[in-house]
Amino acid sequence: MDDSPTSLSQLAFDVFKDLPIKRRGAPVKILILWPNPALKNRGIEAxxxxxxxxxxEHVDISSVRNTDSRILSSAEVAVFLAPVTSQLPDIKTVTDILYPKPVVIFNPKWGFGEENEFGDLSGFVGSFEVIYSFMGLEVRxxxxxxxxxxxxxxxxxxVSGExxxxxxxxxxxxxxxxSRFKARPSIVExxxxxxxxxxINSPITKSAKFFKDLVSNVTGRK
Structure with missing residues (x-):
């Protein structure tokens, strides 16, 4: 819930410093793409x-179009940290360059209810498999x-049908x-x-149920 540069860079370090990726003969190169230059610099420090x-390799997303494609393609996996919707075209550019290597979007700055509003990029966003999601909500x-x-x-x-x-x-x-759903539930669901x-747990509902049961007992009908 803390979107500060210090918190995001520390979170990235905690999660991605020891990715369980191994390859014979050479270390695995990870490309971390930050949403802006300030966060990239903070991430490098972390x-x-x-x-x-x-x-x-640390790159800020805004500079992707000016980055040598060889730097991008040399990575084994790319991680986009907290991107915003305006950066989706750049995410797709990097994904196309890296294909079929894995790409991770971590803490995107949009709700899944918005994904159908991304126009031509809706299908691209929908092609990602959700590996971990923890979304809090409240209903009054x-x-x-x-x-x-x-x-x-x-x-x-x-992925095995979670x-x-x-x-x-x-x-x-x-x-x-x-409740459990096979597919990601909508907000309405x-x-x-x-x-x-x-x-079910409302005092009004419980009172109504008690009154209904009482009447049923008196009339003899259930």
């Missing part, structure tokens, strides 16, 4: 203490509110699974899950 930093009702999370995690990088899980926060902060859960 990775300086890493013993294998010489195998990392008349008398209550529920916090939830949409979660997916592919373990060991092997489902999207919707969890809600119980009293005490514990997360409880309430997630909201419906939480609204239905709120309705």
């Amino acid at each position: 990775f300086q203490s890493y013993k294998s930093s010489k195998n990392l 009702g008349i008398l209550s509110k529920r916090k939830g999370v949409v979660f997916k995690c592919v373990r060991d990088g092997v 489902k999207w899980t919707v969890l809600v926060e119980e009293e005490g902060g514990e997360l409880k699974v309430v 997630v909201e419906n899950v939480l609204y239905n859960l709120m309705a």
